[in-house]
Amino acid sequence: MTHTSPTAPAAIARLYQDQELRVVDIAARTELSDGQIRAILTDQGIALRRRTTSRVPPEDRPSPADLVTAYDQGASIRTLTQRTGMSYGYIHRALVGAGVRFRVRGGQRPRAVGVRR
Numbered sequence: 001m002t003h004t005s006p007t008a009p010a011a012i013a014r015l016y017q018d019q020e021l022r023v024v025d026i027a028a029r030t031e032l033s034d035g036q037i038r039a040i041l042t043d044q045g046i047a048l049r050r051r052t053t054s055r056v057p058p059e060d061r062p063s064p065a066d067l068v069t070a071y072d073q074g075a076s077i078r079t080l081t082q083r084t085g086m087s088y089g090y091i092h093r094a095l096v097g098a099g100v101r102f103r104v105r106g107g108q109r110p111r112a113v114g115v116r117r
Helices: 009-017 023-030 034-043 064-072 077-084 088-097
Strands: none
Touching (some): 023 034, 064 077, 064 088, 077 088
């Protein structure tokens, strides 16, 4: 009996096609990156399914109020995407929907010495 490594392309293809696991779930099982899994599947001639749902389950998604609080406390949208796993667009739409007034891009810049405003 031959044992197939879980990172073998054929094993990854079976997980994706037969068990209908998502790329992120296969990546977690095999300790390969999402990109590596996608590349293996593509090299195997497998058409990738479109993502139909968020990677973050609804119960784990941050509330708009939590996002507003974090943004008001100085977190950038990019920082919030990293903390939550949600997309930039999701965070931005949630903040817009909550009526947040956005800061100027780039944050505060240090003033030159001797320059007064």
